[in-house]
Amino acid sequence: MSAPTIRDRLYEAPGPRTRRRVALFTVLALIGLGFLLFIIIRQFARQGQLEARYWDFFLKWSTWRYLGQGLLSTLKAALTAAVIAIALGFILMRGKLRQNPVPRWIATAVIEFTRGVPTLLLIYFFFLVLPRMGLNLGAFWRITLPCAISASGIIAEAFRAGVNAVPKGQAEAALSLGLSNTRTFYQVVFPQALRFVIPSLISELVIVLKDTTFAYVVSYADLMQHAKVLITSHDALVSVYLVVAVIYILINYALNRMSDRIAQGNRRPTVQRQGGAA
């Protein structure tokens, strides 16, 4: 928010003529957008979607408690998936940064695989193929594991970018002090890298959270499933799905904002070299 963005640079204080033109366009835009809103609301009204029976149950506490339970399951699945994805991503990143070509090659292949395959395909794999092979996971793991695997590759790349963002001199200094490769990585490089990585890990949580909406495929009772139950019990499809979509949007928006905030705090470099460029 504080850093000047392109928006601030594109125009300076306008003169009287420009001000009039901007004012004119502002009025026109308001009319246009208002008209758009009007058409949407009119369409809702004409199809009877604004009737009280479609909306009044949102005033009841039990409705929100029920949606809240679904949301809790969604968050549980998303957080579990995120933790597994971070662990996998870390292992993949370690593999990719090895000198030895074999683990490096394997890690690269896995990363490219997870980044190129849709989560849905992985979900169907866990849902359709694994049970036939005798591996019977519960609904929770059938949604959590594919989401985790799908996100692990991107997380590995985020970790790698973070490690690469730590100035080389840090590792060189640690090594020249006699620290082993492992200690250099875990005590010097990685803690600094983590700071850069945290914003992208939070954005990753957004992706995982979105992917868990496919939970209906494996019949895991997440927010969407609870919404479906509400829809059948109140016979109100449009309002319930709209409200649920807004809930998802607000949560993800909040997460993204948090990630941006932290990223902004990170602009200031951790370690500054005295004099001269780092």
Added chain:
Amino acid sequence: MSLSALLSEYGDLYLRALLNTWRLTALCFAGAFAIGVAITVLRVCPVKPLRVFGDFFVQVFRNIPGAALLILLVYALPRLRVLLSYEMCVIVASVLIPSAFCSEHLMSGMNTISPGEIEAARALGLTFTQLIGRIVIPQALRSTVLPMTSLVVGTMLTTALGSQVPLRPNQLELTGAVNYINSRAVGGILAFAISAALYVATALVIGWVGGRIDRKVRILR
């Protein structure tokens, strides 16, 4: 089922599914790109209501889960007397979501342009339209080739939503094709592996082409 049996029986289906995934990806990315550019112009224009609308649009489609958007398009729109075909619903979802990300990439691309260029353009008397069309957007595009490349792959992954609606066999994309095969025969791991390999190969080609374009057009500062 062995590989040869699978391919002899379903080879055509896979080929058509691959072509459908490519077609959907190209079509949706083109749409997303056009909308993304337009929304970005709205987000930086001097007219405040349009800026707010642009930001709102981006936040909505950047944060809505694909499944939620698809469900709204497929089930909620018909109740508002807006009827789209199943394929159209998939296309609309796979256009709107990437378009928000496209705009976000363009916004961060714009931030790499040095203020001096914009001041120079204004000093030369360029109007807002000229400034955006000739100075800002071209440079923003040139510095965002790599994120846009990931966005093409992301669009491809979004088109897997096609497996969530009942499409005709000749409209199936790669994920839907695997489901189709699995519902009629035991395709097993192999059926999935073929689709996955085709996805990954496509993603690698897209990444490679994107890298080439990036090296050609990137502005070295």
